[in-house]
Amino acid sequence: MVCINATLQESTKDEAAEWVEDLLNVAYLKGIKRNRRFKVFVNPFSGKGKSVKLFNRVVKPILDYGKCTLDVTFTTHRKHAAEVAKEINLDYDAIVIISGDGLVHEIFNGFAEHENPRAAFAIPLAPVPTGSGNGCCLSLLGLKDGLDPAMAALNAIKGTHMRSDLCSVVQNDLRTISCMSVSMGLMADLDINTENLRWMGDTRFVYGFLRGIIRQRPCSIKVSLKAPQRDKYKMHETYQSTWHKQGEDGETCWDDLPPSEKLPPLKYSETDTDGWEDFDVPTLYFYGGLMPYVSQDLLQWPLGLPNDGSIDIAIQETVPLASLVSQMSIAPYGGQYWLKTQHYFKAAAYRIKTSDTGVLAIDGEDTPWNDFRVEVHKGMGAFLSPSGRYGVHFNIPVPTPPTK
Numbered sequence: 001m002v003c004i005n006a007t008l009q010e011s012t013k014d015e016a017a018e019w020v021e022d023l024l025n026v027a028y029l030k031g032i033k034r035n036r037r038f039k040v041f042v043n044p045f046s047g048k049g050k051s052v053k054l055f056n057r058v059v060k061p062i063l064d065y066g067k068c069t070l071d072v073t074f075t076t077h078r079k080h081a082a083e084v085a086k087e088i089n090l091d092y093d094a095i096v097i098i099s100g101d102g103l104v105h106e107i108f109n110g111f112a113e114h115e116n117p118r119a120a121f122a123i124p125l126a127p128v129p130t131g132s133g134n135g136c137c138l139s140l141l142g143l144k145d146g147l148d149p150a151m152a153a154l155n156a157i158k159g160t161h162m163r164s165d166l167c168s169v170v171q172n173d174l175r176t177i178s179c180m181s182v183s184m185g186l187m188a189d190l191d192i193n194t195e196n197l198r199w200m201g202d203t204r205f206v207y208g209f210l211r212g213i214i215r216q217r218p219c220s221i222k223v224s225l226k227a228p229q230r231d232k233y234k235m236h237e238t239y240q241s242t243w244h245k246q247g248e249d250g251e252t253c254w255d256d257l258p259p260s261e262k263l264p265p266l267k268y269s270e271t272d273t274d275g276w277e278d279f280d281v282p283t284l285y286f287y288g289g290l291m292p293y294v295s296q297d298l299l300q301w302p303l304g305l306p307n308d309g310s311i312d313i314a315i316q317e318t319v320p321l322a323s324l325v326s327q328m329s330i331a332p333y334g335g336q337y338w339l340k341t342q343h344y345f346k347a348a349a350y351r352i353k354t355s356d357t358g359v360l361a362i363d364g365e366d367t368p369w370n371d372f373r374v375e376v377h378k379g380m381g382a383f384l385s386p387s388g389r390y391g392v393h394f395n396i397p398v399p400t401p402p403t404k
């Protein structure tokens, strides 16, 4: 940060004001509203418990320099942010979240119960990384800046409104909004069953992964996908040709929604068969997601785009231990995408039937191990992002396609 102090003479005041205005025009992208009005949530429990300190020392001073107005809530219990989001004043320019991904999930679910969900979901979220995984921040800001609270605060001040897909997860008639991921098997276990190791930060996930691959518990599920894309080469080609267009305001699920419908209606039932395909392999984990990153160690959905109207799904087959260990070095760059034993799909919806017992997490939140279905809602939510797109461009070289 650069701070310039100068003494002005009365005769040069207008010139100085013009200079400041020119400078601000360079600093802010065209059309960006300055001096934003923020609702701010700080979760003292997130990550290693340093969010209050980071808010006071790093984030607040930057937002104050940006002459923003803040209305701050320090969360005192689980679902506190959802309770506030349910009644949120629609005048805020954005919601700044000093926490991990859990509060982002809560706020979207609070919006779903708002009396005007369409307007609530149009308010963009600007997460600041003080959680454990911080997948949202990493996806928005990229690997270099994604864990830097100062860069996230700048994004709140100057970021661009970017529509983003959300999902409905339906389990026993309960509808939950998901903004990031649905995980089952190893990847859910390493998140949920390492809660007691919060002091380790995101290293707890590495520990959980190693523990999980040694145990190699199979994930007993049956997966059905709605009209899935599954050719990795074709999907990669489409990704490369559309990457630069991501985030552009296109159609959203709200566009044709009559006012009588508060939320986008669900298109698929439990019994639909038209265009549904079963996928059956011995599974170590199932991971459906909307954003590219889970944590700095895992770019799980490298082809993830903010509003392409599809869910990215990775299914890892059970494989020998050594092969899983070697995945760890390529996972931060999404290299596992090209592995034969990691199946990758893009689909508008999927259904899971469970058997035995296991661990299921929705956006990292522990959820009962039961059958459920998921469908995507194009552009339902919004985030702020520095360039109006995700901060990652997947660029692991394409291997030579197999000859037939």
Ligand SMILES: Nc1ncnc2c1ncn2[C@@H]1O[C@H](COP(=O)(O)OP(=O)(O)OP(=O)(O)O)[C@@H](O)[C@H]1O
Binding pocket: 043, 044, 045, 046, 047, 048, 075, 076, 077, 078, 079, 080, 099, 100, 101, 102, 103, 104, 106, 130, 131, 132, 133, 134, 135, 364
């Ligand atoms: N004051 C509080 N005390 C206890 N739990 C809280 C409090 N405020 C919020 N929570 C809960 O804290 C949980 C964890 O928050 P969050 O997910 O943001 O952090 P994290 O798990 O460290 O990060 P990440 O999700 O990025 O891995 C959420 O489920 C949220 O409901």
